[in-house]
Amino acid sequence: MAASFEGGRTTSQLDLESIERSLRRPRTLFSYLMSMLTGAATVVALVPLFSVLYLLVKRGAMALNIATLTSLPPPPMAPGGGFGNAIVGTLLIVAIATILSVPLGILGAIFVSEFGPETRTASAVRFAAKVLTGLPSILAGVFSFAVVVVATGGFSAPAGGIALALLMLPTVLLTAEEAIKGVPARMREAAIGMGATPTQVVTRVVLPTAAPAMLTGVMLAVARAAGETAPLLFTALFSDFWVSGTHPYFLPKTIGDVMKPTASLAVIIYNFSGSPFENQIALAWTAALVLVMIVLAFNVIGQSLAGRSVD
Amino acid sequence: MASPRAEQISRPPSLLEVIGNRLFRGSTLIVAWFTVALVGWIVVSIGRQALPSMRAYGLNFLEGTVWDANRSRFGILPAIVGTLYSSILGLAIGAVFGLAIAIFLSEHFLSSAVDSLLKFLGLAEDSWVSWLPDKIEKVLRVTIELLAAIPSVVYGLWGIFVVIPFVRPAADWLHSHLGWIPIFGTGLSGPGLLPAAVVLAIMVLPTITAISRDSLAAVPPKLREAAFGMGATRWEAILAVFVPTAATGIFGAIILGFGRALGETMALAMLAGNSNVISWSLFSPANTLAALLANHFPEADQIEVGALMYAALMLLAITLVVNIVGTVILQRADAGLKGLR
Numbered sequence: 001m002a003a004s005f006e007g008g009r010t011t012s013q014l015d016l017e018s019i020e021r022s023l024r025r026p027r028t029l030f031s032y033l034m035s036m037l038t039g040a041a042t043v044v045a046l047v048p049l050f051s052v053l054y055l056l057v058k059r060g061a062m063a064l065n066i067a068t069l070t071s072l073p074p075p076p077m078a079p080g081g082g083f084g085n086a087i088v089g090t091l092l093i094v095a096i097a098t099i100l101s102v103p104l105g106i107l108g109a110i111f112v113s114e115f116g117p118e119t120r121t122a123s124a125v126r127f128a129a130k131v132l133t134g135l136p137s138i139l140a141g142v143f144s145f146a147v148v149v150v151a152t153g154g155f156s157a158p159a160g161g162i163a164l165a166l167l168m169l170p171t172v173l174l175t176a177e178e179a180i181k182g183v184p185a186r187m188r189e190a191a192i193g194m195g196a197t198p199t200q201v202v203t204r205v206v207l208p209t210a211a212p213a214m215l216t217g218v219m220l221a222v223a224r225a226a227g228e229t230a231p232l233l234f235t236a237l238f239s240d241f242w243v244s245g246t247h248p249y250f251l252p253k254t255i256g257d258v259m260k261p262t263a264s265l266a267v268i269i270y271n272f273s274g275s276p277f278e279n280q281i282a283l284a285w286t287a288a289l290v291l292v293m294i295v296l297a298f299n300v301i302g303q304s305l306a307g308r309s310v311d
Numbered sequence: 312m313a314s315p316r317a318e319q320i321s322r323p324p325s326l327l328e329v330i331g332n333r334l335f336r337g338s339t340l341i342v343a344w345f346t347v348a349l350v351g352w353i354v355v356s357i358g359r360q361a362l363p364s365m366r367a368y369g370l371n372f373l374e375g376t377v378w379d380a381n382r383s384r385f386g387i388l389p390a391i392v393g394t395l396y397s398s399i400l401g402l403a404i405g406a407v408f409g410l411a412i413a414i415f416l417s418e419h420f421l422s423s424a425v426d427s428l429l430k431f432l433g434l435a436e437d438s439w440v441s442w443l444p445d446k447i448e449k450v451l452r453v454t455i456e457l458l459a460a461i462p463s464v465v466y467g468l469w470g471i472f473v474v475i476p477f478v479r480p481a482a483d484w485l486h487s488h489l490g491w492i493p494i495f496g497t498g499l500s501g502p503g504l505l506p507a508a509v510v511l512a513i514m515v516l517p518t519i520t521a522i523s524r525d526s527l528a529a530v531p532p533k534l535r536e537a538a539f540g541m542g543a544t545r546w547e548a549i550l551a552v553f554v555p556t557a558a559t560g561i562f563g564a565i566i567l568g569f570g571r572a573l574g575e576t577m578a579l580a581m582l583a584g585n586s587n588v589i590s591w592s593l594f595s596p597a598n599t600l601a602a603l604l605a606n607h608f609p610e611a612d613q614i615e616v617g618a619l620m621y622a623a624l625m626l627l628a629i630t631l632v633v634n635i636v637g638t639v640i641l642q643r644a645d646a647g648l649k650g651l652r
Contacts, residue, residue, distance in 0.1 A: 034546040038412070049457060051473060052465065112343065115340070121343055127638065129346060130638045131350055131631065135353070135574070139630070146356040150360070169349075195323055198332055199332040202335075203335075229577045230580075266462060270577065291462060291464075295460055
């Protein structure tokens with residue numbers, strides 16, 4: 001046992017053995033083993049990530065070429081083909097979702113952080129946004145089906161876009177709120193002191209300063225939305241054709257082009273994953289590789305912007 | 312030099328600016344309320360579509376075990392059981408690993424290991440490697456976050472071609488040798504609960520890790536120092552001081568992870584087998600509410616859509632409750648730690 005210090009006895013009587021760290025002591029041994037165990041758990045948890053990335057490259061990179069990226073999905077049994085329309089469709093649907101969710105998210109964040117941070121409305125908005133963050137993605141699809149597909153009478157790219165916008169909105173709002181909170185108070189005060197209205201303070205000082213951090217949130221939301229499958233299954237559905245009729249033009253020419261079932265990368269992976277045909281399975285892996293590259297690209301752009309925000 | 316007069320550097324806002332200000336503030340308020348109303352709108356719009364089938368099937372819908380669109384017989388008991396069973400399994404695996412990683416990161420195991428390695432090699436003083444420990448730990452943190460960035464449909468694809476073939480021999484061995492235990496009651500014929508739960512665990516892990524790590528990092532330094540000062544080993548301090556202090560936050564993280572697992576769709580639609588079976592067996596095919604929606608919605612007729620809306624409403628109710636509970640717990644955790652600082 002440790003020596004006591006009563007009666008003027010000094011450290012000479014302190015039992016150094018008892019405070020020395022040694023693996024022979026059960027306490028230290030236990031601590032050491034637990035550290036090893038958590039380290040091992042961390043390594044094990046990373047195995048799936050590297051397994052996924054390895055297989056994506058191994059099985060997906062074979063068929064990755066210009067033809068795959070620019071041609072239409074093959075029918076069963078047929079060789080070749082690609083998923084050009086699914087890339088265009090994913091970009092179109094995600095663009096619609098971004099156009100809808102970003103302005104709403106940022107305006108909401110401005111209210112929550114600038115105009116009424118202490119109000120009940122603000123705490124209600126924060127709570128609603130947190131609840132929406134946990135909304136299962138498939139229910140966003142069900143909502144869009146009930147509101148858009150039933151009303152317009154068919155599956156379409158905007159129906160998919162609205163479902164994705166619902167998933168992006170809380171992410172954009174909550175990250176924009178944090179970004180705006182990060183703007184130093186002295187900048188606001190300087191603008192107010194010069195007679196700027198609250199609106200001018202927000203649009204000329206706060207938003208430009210918070211822009212990089214807000215863009216990070218938008219990029220992360222876009223990355224998540226691009227990979228979502230469940231909300232698209234019965235809103236955008238799928239299509240074996242280009243968005244604009246027979247030509248691989250990027251932009252749809254008329255409203256009618258948009259208001260019809262639209263292909264997406266996520267859904268083609270799902271459809272082809274259960275296919276009995278080798279060619280379609282190979283295409284599913286290639287589409288997965290392309291989708292993951294798009295998602296990771298948005299993530300990396302977002303992260304690099306985050307490191308750049310100014311004080 | 313005379314200092315500038317107030318009129319030279321500032322002026323009162325013009326009428327147009329005052330009106331514009333009112334409009335802008337008004338519009339942010341409207342958007343703020345729209346966000347709140349959106350939650351209600353989701354509930355109401357799904358509820359309204361579900362109303363006819365709620366009237367037609369009533370509570371029998373929750374007890375029925377058959378889903379047969381041709382005979383208009385709909386029941387979701389197997390899907391509810393499957394949702395809860397797969398989520399709890401996935402959560403159990405995900406929480407163990409997620410918490411281990413959270414501790415690993417918040418206690419800076421990796422950077423201190425790299426640090427001592429550098430000291431051992433005698434390089435610790437060199438400025439060109441002194442950033443290495445922090446850098447490596449940051450890489451690990453970002454890598455864990457990347458787990459969440461991979462789309463669930465890609466995990467589903469990976470599950471079909473990697474997880475199922477991988478666990479199948481083990482599952483069949485367990486079934487043939489220990490088949491009398493209910494959880495090994497069937498063989499794995501392809502898709503099944505266990506592969507789905509493994510993929511679910513991967514998907515909830517980043518959520519649990521991120522929130523638990525934040526709660527562990529928020530443990531006040533004075534508690535840390537006091538624990539070590541009393542001679543606790545690192546793990547005595549972790550288990551007796553840090554984890555209990557962060558317990559509310561960790562619990563909230565697990566609840567939010569549960570919410571994610573309940574609503575996760577693609578991994579289960581691709582891996583669980585979409586079959587209305589109620590079984591204790593880990594290897595039996597199963598169904599979940601989200602997978603039911605994904606598999607039946609695209610080709611459903613009017614009547615089946617009504618039934619699916621009813622099922623969606625049930626899923627919405629379960630996940631809303633779980634998420635609200637999780638959010639409230641996390642808010643409490645935050646408030647609770649303030650007193651300790």
